[in-house]
Amino acid sequence: MTQVPSQPSAAPPGDCGVCRLHVDPTARHRWQIGSDGLWLLRHHPDPAPLAGWLILDAVRHLGGPIAFRPDEAAAWGGAVQRASWLVQALTGCERVYAIAFGEGARHLHLHLIPRRERDAATEAWAVADLYRAVASGTRPAADPVAVAELVARARGLWGAAGGGPTLAP
Numbered sequence: 470m471t472q473v474p475s476q477p478s479a480a481p482p483g484d485c486g487v488c489r490l491h492v493d494p495t496a497r498h499r500w501q502i503g504s505d506g507l508w509l510l511r512h513h514p515d516p517a518p519l520a521g522w523l524i525l526d527a528v529r530h531l532g533g534p535i536a537f538r539p540d541e542a543a544a545w546g547g548a549v550q551r552a553s554w555l556v557q558a559l560t561g562c563e564r565v566y567a568i569a570f571g572e573g574a575r576h577l578h579l580h581l582i583p584r585r586e587r588d589a590a591t592e593a594w595a596v597a598d599l600y601r602a603v604a605s606g607t608r609p610a611a612d613p614v615a616v617a618e619l620v621a622r623a624r625g626l627w628g629a630a631g632g633g634p635t636l637a638p
């Protein structure tokens with residue numbers, strides 16, 4: 470049997486910002502879209518770089534795919550695909566980027582970023598500049614009202630799909 474390696478860099482759950490968000494009532498109310506037990510989908514908290522910038526978390530505190538259990542490894546591809554479809558359905562973007570560093574919080578959180586062809590600020594690594602500009606306050610964040618409206622629509626799409634992001638294109 471294959472030994473699943475430990476994640477020596479993963480902080481204990483009590484010190485983890487992602488674990489805290491999962492149980493924080495305000496964060497759940499404002500940004501959480503849904504969870505199927507393995508994965509939790511949420512909108513990027515304020516300040517959000519873009520409306521529709523979603524984040525797919527592992528529910529379990531783990532540092533990245535290297536630490537997946539077999540059931541998590543088997544389910545990950547479908548979860549990423551369905552969450553990406555949701556980003557596209559919500560925003561009308563042409564493409565959806567998927568980026569995970571797991572550095573700010575060493576708990577797997579996959580950024581799903583709406584990429585619009587007409588917006589050069591969202592192209593490839595330019596989106597990292599956009600992210601830093603919003604974080605530093607030199608570029609306005611997404612309108613929280615627009616984000617709230619989008620989260621409400623996302624929950625409806627999630628619920629209509631039967632408790633999980635099972636949207637098809």
Ligand SMILES: [Zn+2]
Nearest residue numbers: 485488530576
């Ligand atoms: Zn965690």
